[in-house]
Amino acid sequence: xxxxxxxxxxxxTTWYFRQPRYMRYMSREITSIFVGAYCVLLVVGLxxxxxxxxxxxxxxxxxxxxxxxxxxxxxxxAAVYHAATWFxxxxxxxxxxxxxxxxxxxxxxxxxxxxxxxxxxxVLILAGVF
Amino acid sequence: xxxxxxxxxxxxxxxxxxVIAFCMPVIVLLTLLAALGHAPAGLDYQNxxxxxxxxxxxxxxxxxxxxxxxxxxxxxxxxxxxFGLRADTLAATVLYAAAxxxxxxSAVFLARI
Numbered sequence: 314x315x316x317x318x319x320x321x322x323x324x325x326t327t328w329y330f331r332q333p334r335y336m337r338y339m340s341r342e343i344t345s346i347f348v349g350a351y352c353v354l355l356v357v358g359l360x361x362x363x364x365x366x367x368x369x370x371x372x373x374x375x376x377x378x379x380x381x382x383x384x385x386x387x388x389x390x391a392a393v394y395h396a397a398t399w400f401x402x403x404x405x406x407x408x409x410x411x412x413x414x415x416x417x418x419x420x421x422x423x424x425x426x427x428x429x430x431x432x433x434x435x436v437l438i439l440a441g442v443f
Numbered sequence: 444x445x446x447x448x449x450x451x452x453x454x455x456x457x458x459x460x461x462v463i464a465f466c467m468p469v470i471v472l473l474t475l476l477a478a479l480g481h482a483p484a485g486l487d488y489q490n491x492x493x494x495x496x497x498x499x500x501x502x503x504x505x506x507x508x509x510x511x512x513x514x515x516x517x518x519x520x521x522x523x524x525x526f527g528l529r530a531d532t533l534a535a536t537v538l539y540a541a542a543x544x545x546x547x548x549s550a551v552f553l554a555r556i
Contacts, residue, residue, distance in 0.1 A: 326527030345518035440485030
């Protein structure tokens with residue numbers, strides 16, 4: 314071994330500050346923390362629902378604490394950011410070929426956005442928001 | 444052909460990512476409305492109970508919760524690695540175990556309703 318091996322320096326905890334695109338990647342990664350924590354909240358809610366009306370009312374009341382409201386706003390931002398980046402990626406992840414050409418990428422992403430809007434609207438109507 | 448256990452991890456991850464993208468924003472919006480004192484009628488105990496009692500309701504709730512848990516566990520594992528935690532086996536074990544535990548707990552709660 315006479316040659317020096319190539320050692321690429323990569324600081325394991327701060328590498329993403331180097332480039333805006335790394336920062337964008339990491340900002341998407343961080344959404345998983347809020348979404349994951351919110352999933353735990355859902356499981357707790359399910360337990361309260363199984364425990365009966367009093368427990369469920371207590372759960373809804375506990376949601377009204379300021380810390381819970383701040384957390385849910387962050388979770389909402391994280392969930393929407395996850396959804397938008399996920400739908401934007403669909404055109405790269407599953408391009409659709411028809412004959413020689415490909416379906417325009419924006420059409421694939423756009424169809425996902427439209428389906429998302431319709432589904433969300435249906436859930437809101439079924440939940441009695443309007 | 445070489446066999447890999449990766450698809451087992453990957454399929455629920457991709458399915459969960461899709462479920463989170465489509466369902467999570469509106470679910471968070473509903474609980475946020477309740478938190479702000481504008482709980483929609485659908486979140487009343489009576490309505491939630493009827494929904495969670497039906498077979499379709501149980502299937503929807505379990506599907507959303509379990510797939511979201513699994514997808515989040517997988518993403519958190521990657522996030523841990525990206526933030527410099529190199530103990531990947533440990534992170535994977537803890538997070539996947541938590542996701543499996545949460546899924547089983549959800550199934551038990553649903554069975555009790």
